Amino acid sequence: MRPELDGRPLILSRQVRGVERVFACSHEAAALGVIRRQPIAEVKGLAADGRLTVLPHDPDTDRAALLQWAEHCDRFSPLVGVDDTPEPDSLLLDITATARLFGGETALAGEVVAAFARRRLRVRAAVADTSAGAWAVAHFHGAFFIQRSPLLQIPPGETPDALRLLPIESLRPPGRTLTLLHELGVDLVGQLALLPRDELPSRFGPELLRCWDRATGVQPEPICAVWLRSEFTASWEAEVPTRRRETVHAALEQVVEQLGHDLRAAGRGATRVECRFYCLPGEWHGDRAAVRQGGNDFSNKSQAGDMAPPSSRALVRFVIGLFRPTVDAKHLLGLLHLKLEKEQLSGPVAGVEVAALETGPLVHRQLSLFTRDTADDNGQPGRHELEQLIERLSNRLGRQAVLTVCLLPDAQPERAWRGESLVGGPRRKRAGKPFAGELPFRPLTLFSRPLALRAAPSLHLPSPEDEAISPARIHFDGEEHCLTESWGPERIETGWWRGRQIARDYHRVETAAGRCLWLFRRLDTGRWFAHGTFD
Amino acid sequence: MNPSSAKTIQITQLQAQIAQMESLHPRGGVKVVSSNCPPLDALLPHGGFLPGTLVEWLAEGAGTGAVTLAVLAARQATHSRRPLVVVDRRGQFYPPAAVRIGLDPKRLILVRADTQADQFWAVDQSLRCRGVGAVLAWPRRLDVRTFRRWQLAAEEGDVLGLLIRPAVARKEPSWAEVRLLVEPLPSSPKGRRRLRLHLLRCRGLTGVQTFDVEMDDETHSVHSTSQLASPTAPGRAARA
Numbered sequence: 001m002r003p004e005l006d007g008r009p010l011i012l013s014r015q016v017r018g019v020e021r022v023f024a025c026s027h028e029a030a031a032l033g034v035i036r037r038q039p040i041a042e043v044k045g046l047a048a049d050g051r052l053t054v055l056p057h058d059p060d061t062d063r064a065a066l067l068q069w070a071e072h073c074d075r076f077s078p079l080v081g082v083d084d085t086p087e088p089d090s091l092l093l094d095i096t097a098t099a100r101l102f103g104g105e106t107a108l109a110g111e112v113v114a115a116f117a118r119r120r121l122r123v124r125a126a127v128a129d130t131s132a133g134a135w136a137v138a139h140f141h142g143a144f145f146i147q148r149s150p151l152l153q154i155p156p157g158e159t160p161d162a163l164r165l166l167p168i169e170s171l172r173p174p175g176r177t178l179t180l181l182h183e184l185g186v187d188l189v190g191q192l193a194l195l196p197r198d199e200l201p202s203r204f205g206p207e208l209l210r211c212w213d214r215a216t217g218v219q220p221e222p223i224c225a226v227w228l229r230s231e232f233t234a235s236w237e238a239e240v241p242t243r244r245r246e247t248v249h250a251a252l253e254q255v256v257e258q259l260g261h262d263l264r265a266a267g268r269g270a271t272r273v274e275c276r277f278y279c280l281p282g283e284w285h286g287d288r289a290a291v292r293q294g295g296n297d298f299s300n301k302s303q304a305g306d307m308a309p310p311s312s313r314a315l316v317r318f319v320i321g322l323f324r325p326t327v328d329a330k331h332l333l334g335l336l337h338l339k340l341e342k343e344q345l346s347g348p349v350a351g352v353e354v355a356a357l358e359t360g361p362l363v364h365r366q367l368s369l370f371t372r373d374t375a376d377d378n379g380q381p382g383r384h385e386l387e388q389l390i391e392r393l394s395n396r397l398g399r400q401a402v403l404t405v406c407l408l409p410d411a412q413p414e415r416a417w418r419g420e421s422l423v424g425g426p427r428r429k430r431a432g433k434p435f436a437g438e439l440p441f442r443p444l445t446l447f448s449r450p451l452a453l454r455a456a457p458s459l460h461l462p463s464p465e466d467e468a469i470s471p472a473r474i475h476f477d478g479e480e481h482c483l484t485e486s487w488g489p490e491r492i493e494t495g496w497w498r499g500r501q502i503a504r505d506y507h508r509v510e511t512a513a514g515r516c517l518w519l520f521r522r523l524d525t526g527r528w529f530a531h532g533t534f535d
Numbered sequence: 536m537n538p539s540s541a542k543t544i545q546i547t548q549l550q551a552q553i554a555q556m557e558s559l560h561p562r563g564g565v566k567v568v569s570s571n572c573p574p575l576d577a578l579l580p581h582g583g584f585l586p587g588t589l590v591e592w593l594a595e596g597a598g599t600g601a602v603t604l605a606v607l608a609a610r611q612a613t614h615s616r617r618p619l620v621v622v623d624r625r626g627q628f629y630p631p632a633a634v635r636i637g638l639d640p641k642r643l644i645l646v647r648a649d650t651q652a653d654q655f656w657a658v659d660q661s662l663r664c665r666g667v668g669a670v671l672a673w674p675r676r677l678d679v680r681t682f683r684r685w686q687l688a689a690e691e692g693d694v695l696g697l698l699i700r701p702a703v704a705r706k707e708p709s710w711a712e713v714r715l716l717v718e719p720l721p722s723s724p725k726g727r728r729r730l731r732l733h734l735l736r737c738r739g740l741t742g743v744q745t746f747d748v749e750m751d752d753e754t755h756s757v758h759s760t761s762q763l764a765s766p767t768a769p770g771r772a773a774r775a
Contacts, residue, residue: 386666401647405630405640439635444602446629514719515598535602
């Protein structure tokens with residue numbers, strides 16, 4: 001994601017009880033002696049200044065990255081999920097059926113590790129009977145830390161034994177239960193096995209036993225798949241490739257209805273739908289389909305698919321996003337048609353495929369109407385229209401262009417908020433609380449890049465010593481302005497660990513014409529910039 | 536009775552009739568959106584802006600305070616739980632400042648449109664949507680047909696459209712119900728922002744009303760400082 005940081009010591013920091021501590025670090029940083037949970041202040045002295053980069057840990061970014069990697073893993077398993085916790089750090093693959101295609105579980109895990117290594121990522125891969133068991137092994141098993149092996153396969157049926165020597169944290173029980181267990185001297189999973197099983201729920205709450213049973217396979221644990229392509233797709237193949245628009249539209253209608261039917265039967269609604277048109281000339285590469293159905297030559301094909309994407313001329317694909325999970329074929333068709341109008345099909349259409357890339361539990365209209373009515377005292381109309389508006393805007397302008405605003409507790413004005421897409425994808429779990437502090441006075445217009453100011457030639461730039469003085473005349477917006485009033489400075493500095501340190505003195509100034517501007521002076525160079533206008 | 540006074544009476548009568556026709560638009564039980572600017576509300580025939588209409592804020596250059604006034608009105612429009620859609624073409628709208636003015640971030644939808652065509656389309660679609668409370672946009676150039684379409688769209692969706700436009704637009708015809716020109720003034724000795732507002736156009740009012748307001752940056756309240764001897768059109772004013 002950040003190639004410039006490759007090969008450099010990098011630390012992710014996080015506040016724990018008021019102290020900024022190391023949350024994770026790169027191998028380069030570890031080589032310098034950085035260890036987890038160390039206070040950031042201590043780390044400072046370990047490297048020459050500027051060498052060490054410290055970024056704040058952001059679980060949302062982690063989740064987004066994991067979702068991307070999950071996409072790359074779909075050639076190993078039809079069911080790939082991201083750890084379903086507020087702070088995910090793992091990918092879960094169901095390899096029950098696919099291992100034999102790679103020549104066994106160890107071989108498959110080896111390929112997974114190698115695939116990530118090719119992308120310069122080090123991973124730990126664990127194979128176990130259950131996903132919770134594999135998670136526990138991957139996070140806590142000594143083989144990874146003592147022998148430094150990248151992968152470990154627990155033979156079938158031996159997962160409960162393998163868990164015995166792992167710390168109790170590996171089961172991920174709730175925090176309070178964990179404290180209680182430690183107080184009682186129960187530190188390993190094996191010790192838990194010695195306690196009378198029936199009494200566990202009454203002593204430690206029902207969750208502990210559930211965690212344990214999931215890890216050992218007594219209770220099933222679902223993997224929340226991010227890539228449900230294999231589950232919800234519908235396709236149509238032309239007997240004779242056609243150029244007739246009506247036929248293509250009818251085919252699209254047919255597959256969308258099929259998709260809607262499948263989704264409804266599963267109680268899921270689509271939040272992102274991909275539509276593909278396979279056009280002649282060019283082969284019909286069912287690249288993803290091949291992975292699913294390819295049988296024995298599966299691995300060859302998937303690798304070929306890795307290197308050469310199917311000719312873009314032959315395949316026309318686009319994705320639509322939805323505000324709320326839906327199975328409504330008519331609604332989906334409407335959105336797909338909007339997109340299709342803008343696409344150019346290259347030749348006769350040989351096949352149409354639609355796939356629900358992301359789905360969410362289906363909320364029945366009845367229920368949503370009911371909750372709406374209780375939430376809105378005046379029975380406000382238009383909620384449904386608003387959702388449709390958001391979908392239309394997002395699908396034409398792109399999902400990155402229709403945003404809800406999330407305020408962040410960051411002093412740097414550019415980073416004090418973030419826009420989040422309103423459609424597509426599961427609702428993100430927020431790890432942090434929304435920012436609710438006192439907001440500082442800020443301009444309504446903030447330039448995406450501060451504009452460097454050229455002070456009027458008759459004036460000399462204030463020397464770095466005169467910190468409070470701002471220039472009396474500025475060129476801005478093609479005009480010269482005479483400044484009559486100035487408030488400030490407001491000093492904004494970001495931590496040295498941000499990589500590029502920000503140190504600015506902001507001034508709110510008023511021109512002779514009564515306009516209000518927001519200027520700042522960089523403390524390092526003494527240069528002036530305009531950053532916004534109080535519109 | 537001399538002829539000139541008869542003429543005056545006739546003109547007065549006609550003016551009264553026009554005023555009646557213009558102001559008594561059949562809008563029974565309609566909710567009025569306060570501009571959150573009491574001196575302006577006092578001048579507007581309904582005591583505020585009407586949902587389903589367009590309001591134009593004209594300002595020369597940047598940093599005038601026009602957008603703050605528009606956001607204050609939008610804040611009021613979102614009280615019906617319907618959100619404000621900000622169609623931002625330049626990517627410079629800074630939401631934290633709007634939240635500080637009192638806008639609920641949950642009722643703010645930010646739309647980024649790269650081209651003029653996308654911007655026009657997004658504004659049109661948003662105005663047409665009954666689930667939207669208000670739309671804020673910065674159309675620099677606006678042809679009469681688009682303007683008329685937006686006005687009809689706003690009426691259909693019952694949405695308040697807030698348009699920030701350059702001052703030169705006052706020469707162009709308008710489909711806005713209310714057209715305001717905002718001029719910044721040097722701030723008060725206490726450091727409060729002062730603005731001079733010209734109510735250039737408003738259904739039911741003739742002539743240009745000019746008044747000064749003072750804005751408190753802490754509380755975001757606006758109050759009148761003087762009611763100038765109106766209705767005298769400022770020299771440059773040419774009614775659209």
